[in-house]
Amino acid sequence: MRYPERVVWLEERTELGVLSEKALAAIGEVLEEKVIPAQTRLVQENTTPDGLYILKQGRLEGDRINQTNSVWAISLLPGALIHLQELLFGQLTQRTIIALSECELWFIPAPKFQELVAAYPEISQAFTQKLAMELVQLSSQLTYQQERQTILRPYLVTKAKRGVVGKSRYAERLRQQIKQATNDMGSVLIFGEPGLEKDNIAALIHFGSAQRREPMIKLDCSTLQASGVDLFGRAGGKPGLIEWLGTGTLLLNNIQELPESLIPKIAHLLETKTFTPVGVQELETAALEIECQAKIIMISERTLPSIDRLVKHLIKVPPLRVRKADISDQVEYYMRLFCRAKGVAKPQITDEALRRLQSYDFPGNLRELESLVERAIVQSPGTKLLTEEVFWSAQTKKKEFRVNLLNANPWLRRFLRSPWWPDRINYWFTFSFFAFVVAILFLAPQNRQENFALNLFWAWWWPLILIGFPFVGRLWCAVCPFMIYGEITQKLSLWLWPRQLKRWPRQSAEKWGGWFLFGLFALIFLWEELWNLENTAYLSACLLLLITAGAMIFSTIFERRFWCRYLCPIGGMNGLFAKLSMTELRAQQGTCSAECTTYQCYKGGPQKGEGLATNGCPLYSHPAQLEDNKDCVLCMTCLKACPHRSVELNLRPPGIELWTTHTPHTYEVALLMLLLGGVFLHRLPEINAWLGLNLDLTQFWTHLGFSLAALLLPVLVIFVAYGWIKLVIWWTVSRTQNFIKPRSFIELAYGYLPLVLGANLAHYLRLGLGEAGRILPVSLATFGLHGEGLPIVVAHPAVIAFLQGVTLIFSVLCSVILTQKIARQSFKCLFPQHLATIVLCVGLWVIIVNSVI
Numbered sequence: 001m002r003y004p005e006r007v008v009w010l011e012e013r014t015e016l017g018v019l020s021e022k023a024l025a026a027i028g029e030v031l032e033e034k035v036i037p038a039q040t041r042l043v044q045e046n047t048t049p050d051g052l053y054i055l056k057q058g059r060l061e062g063d064r065i066n067q068t069n070s071v072w073a074i075s076l077l078p079g080a081l082i083h084l085q086e087l088l089f090g091q092l093t094q095r096t097i098i099a100l101s102e103c104e105l106w107f108i109p110a111p112k113f114q115e116l117v118a119a120y121p122e123i124s125q126a127f128t129q130k131l132a133m134e135l136v137q138l139s140s141q142l143t144y145q146q147e148r149q150t151i152l153r154p155y156l157v158t159k160a161k162r163g164v165v166g167k168s169r170y171a172e173r174l175r176q177q178i179k180q181a182t183n184d185m186g187s188v189l190i191f192g193e194p195g196l197e198k199d200n201i202a203a204l205i206h207f208g209s210a211q212r213r214e215p216m217i218k219l220d221c222s223t224l225q226a227s228g229v230d231l232f233g234r235a236g237g238k239p240g241l242i243e244w245l246g247t248g249t250l251l252l253n254n255i256q257e258l259p260e261s262l263i264p265k266i267a268h269l270l271e272t273k274t275f276t277p278v279g280v281q282e283l284e285t286a287a288l289e290i291e292c293q294a295k296i297i298m299i300s301e302r303t304l305p306s307i308d309r310l311v312k313h314l315i316k317v318p319p320l321r322v323r324k325a326d327i328s329d330q331v332e333y334y335m336r337l338f339c340r341a342k343g344v345a346k347p348q349i350t351d352e353a354l355r356r357l358q359s360y361d362f363p364g365n366l367r368e369l370e371s372l373v374e375r376a377i378v379q380s381p382g383t384k385l386l387t388e389e390v391f392w393s394a395q396t397k398k399k400e401f402r403v404n405l406l407n408a409n410p411w412l413r414r415f416l417r418s419p420w421w422p423d424r425i426n427y428w429f430t431f432s433f434f435a436f437v438v439a440i441l442f443l444a445p446q447n448r449q450e451n452f453a454l455n456l457f458w459a460w461w462w463p464l465i466l467i468g469f470p471f472v473g474r475l476w477c478a479v480c481p482f483m484i485y486g487e488i489t490q491k492l493s494l495w496l497w498p499r500q501l502k503r504w505p506r507q508s509a510e511k512w513g514g515w516f517l518f519g520l521f522a523l524i525f526l527w528e529e530l531w532n533l534e535n536t537a538y539l540s541a542c543l544l545l546l547i548t549a550g551a552m553i554f555s556t557i558f559e560r561r562f563w564c565r566y567l568c569p570i571g572g573m574n575g576l577f578a579k580l581s582m583t584e585l586r587a588q589q590g591t592c593s594a595e596c597t598t599y600q601c602y603k604g605g606p607q608k609g610e611g612l613a614t615n616g617c618p619l620y621s622h623p624a625q626l627e628d629n630k631d632c633v634l635c636m637t638c639l640k641a642c643p644h645r646s647v648e649l650n651l652r653p654p655g656i657e658l659w660t661t662h663t664p665h666t667y668e669v670a671l672l673m674l675l676l677g678g679v680f681l682h683r684l685p686e687i688n689a690w691l692g693l694n695l696d697l698t699q700f701w702t703h704l705g706f707s708l709a710a711l712l713l714p715v716l717v718i719f720v721a722y723g724w725i726k727l728v729i730w731w732t733v734s735r736t737q738n739f740i741k742p743r744s745f746i747e748l749a750y751g752y753l754p755l756v757l758g759a760n761l762a763h764y765l766r767l768g769l770g771e772a773g774r775i776l777p778v779s780l781a782t783f784g785l786h787g788e789g790l791p792i793v794v795a796h797p798a799v800i801a802f803l804q805g806v807t808l809i810f811s812v813l814c815s816v817i818l819t820q821k822i823a824r825q826s827f828k829c830l831f832p833q834h835l836a837t838i839v840l841c842v843g844l845w846v847i848i849v850n851s852v853i
Contacts, residue, residue, distance in 0.1 A: 014080075052113050053105050065096050074095070166329045191303055206295070235279035334374070425479055437456065473583055478636075517567055526707055565620070580754060611641045612641060677715060722833070725742065725829065732829065748830075
């Protein structure tokens with residue numbers, strides 16, 4: 001015996017051990033050694049076997065590629081005989097066999113094996129009977145598998161459509177969760193919004209698991225019978241789908257639509273991995289329970305408390321609106337997929353089109369994105385470039401009725417990104433001109449007829465800034481001299497005393513800052529009226545210096561523009577009226593979340609691509625999170641810093657935020673009431689004459705008391721109107737039994753905002769149209785010169801009265817419309833507020849318009 005060790009190995013490790021020692025010695029003589037690397041195909045199914053293989057070391061896997069019956073799948077370990085049956089019975093190979101690892105094999109060529117069978121008949125005798133029994137068993141298994149396939153075929157899931165596309169942290173986490181769910185047979189609940197291809201994620205879990213060769217079936221819970229007989233089977237009758245499924249995967253789609261009667265049974269199945277066929281008596285339940293071998297995956301559009309606690313793997317699929325970073329990869333994938341299916345060249349997508357897609361929230365998620373991409377390609381046959389126009393439906397509600405002025409006017413973008421706006425304007429002009437104006441107010445004559453600075457402040461600045469609010473919002477704050485001095489003070493203090501400025505106490509500032517500026521504005525109003533600031537130059541200068549001092553003091557304490565954001569009284573008024581503006585600065589949220597990682601528009605930073613080096617937003621407002629014009633001073637720092645062209649300067653319906661994204665604040669309503677009362681305060685002589693009171697306004701306490709009454713009068717009218725609204729709603733509900741949810745006073749009060757702006761503008765039109773045109777002779781008079789003969793442009797009193805009346809009427813109409821938009825209630829319910837608006841307008845007409853005529 002030449003190879004005794006081979007004989008021993010064959011006898012101990014293989015089925016050939018039943019042969020005689022002489023036959024084993026003969027087999028050992030002809031064995032040839034072979035080594036095949038991992039992932040190498042050893043045998044191709046349905047071919048003539050080239051010989052007998054004996055696996056000595058390694059691992060092989062066999063299956064039929066063209067059939068999915070699990071009966072054909074085998075795993076071969078050392079000692080396995082390959083092709084013994086085929087060689088004895090003259091058959092073709094039954095399986096394709098692949099090496100899972102590097103394998104060492106012994107091989108006997110087919111001719112030599114046939115010689116051994118002829119020389120030693122015991123070989124065929126020993127295995128013929130055994131192989132015949134295996135064939136019977138295999139035939140029985142095939143019959144069972146065929147019946148099983150017939151029953152399961154209507155529900156079969158044959159493959160996963162695609163993997164998880166994208167590189168965002170959401171996509172990475174989703175892939176990790178899928179991988180964890182493939183490692184065991186634990187139950188899985190996948191939940192998320194419609195259109196997220198949750199069934200594909202379930203397929204990825206199944207086909208990535210060790211049970212991938214077992215069948216996976218998908219059942220819609222809305223179609224299941226309430227008894228559960230199709231799922232669990234009937235006692236003494238046909239088995240249910242779970243029994244037929246065996247060790248496969250059961251996918252229950254739309255689990256939230258499961259019949260109520262089945263919820264306890266599914267919960268029991270998840271908890272115990274057992275079930276009871278329908279029709280089993282309660283006393284027999286425990287004895288007749290059947291073990292569930294299948295992996296259970298459920299899909300839902302929401303979490304289910306009764307189910308969540310029982311599953312092992314809970315996977316929340318994030319909606320596409322939070323995965324904006326993956327949209328680019330998703331679009332490329334869909335384009336490649338669709339173009340390959342249609343046999344057309346894949347076009348490129350422009351950056352603008354991608355930004356439009358990233359700014360859209362995709363309520364239909366991946367399904368909607370796929371449809372948009374497919375439609376865009378179909379609508380643009382033969383094109384090499386997909387522009388934003390072909391994605392016309394990808395528009396969020398926040399972008400509706402908006403036109404980006406920066407795209408429509410490239411020169412405007414260039415100017416706003418240039419050093420001129422606003423830095424050079426502020427440091428080369430505003431800084432010095434403001435100092436000059438303050439000096440003139442102190443040193444020159446003290447009345448408006450002889451002091452051009454006083455004329456500029458009251459006859460030019462006030463009317464122009466009020467006219468500007470509906471058009472450019474809070475633009476004045478970008479070139480405001482108060483904060484220019486505050487920023488210069490901040491830089492000088494840091495140079496002289498290097499330190500870390502304090503961070504903003506946001507919580508306290510949000511709570512009390514608005515009330516601080518309200519109180520300061522109230523004091524300024526009283527000071528202005530009681531000491532006649534309109535015609536007293538040095539007191540007007542003191543007012544300007546007081547506000548400037550506040551900006552300088554707080555700039556030495558806190559970083560950036562804390563004073564502008566929370567405490568400045570003029571800034572508070574500007575922010576309130578800016579809500580009515582027809583322009584807004586916003587950013588494409590999708591682009592920011594998808595492409596931006598540095599947030600330089602908010603934090604500041606060095607130059608990056610197209611983005612310039614900046615110190616970040618002075619008000620700590622991220623443009624992608626802006627929903628209120630009061631939080632933006634249009635300094636365009638974010639526009640300069642953004643490397644992705646995300647920032648937009650939009651033309652929009654005036655005041656649209658007030659009935660869409662607005663958050664009401666009590667201190668803003670208080671300031672609104674103060675600004676309305678301020679118009680009455682400025683007209684105390686007219687009110688005194690109209691009411692026939694004949695009060696002596698030269699007496700301080702009389703003047704003060706009458707001033708406070710004028711401030712409170714419009715507030716009283718507004719509160720009475722709101723009380724009337726509550727009564728109307730109560731009466732309507734009591735009679736019709738229809739519930740009507742009244743809007744709060746704070747919400748409805750913003751409906752008066754157009755009236756407040758119009759009233760202030762009507763008041764200052766008298767100065768603007770009656771005195772602003774005298775600026776040339778007044779300027780000469782400031783320096784002691786005579787201005788006879790210089791042009792004077794003033795309006796006739798009748799023209800002024802007409803424009804004031806038109807302004808008031810238009811503001812009333814706007815207030816009525818805005819109130820209806822905010823409240824979304826019937827005109828009847830809101831009639832008291834509309835009547836209050838008209839009453840206030842009549843009062844303003846009497847004291848403003850009639851006093852001019």
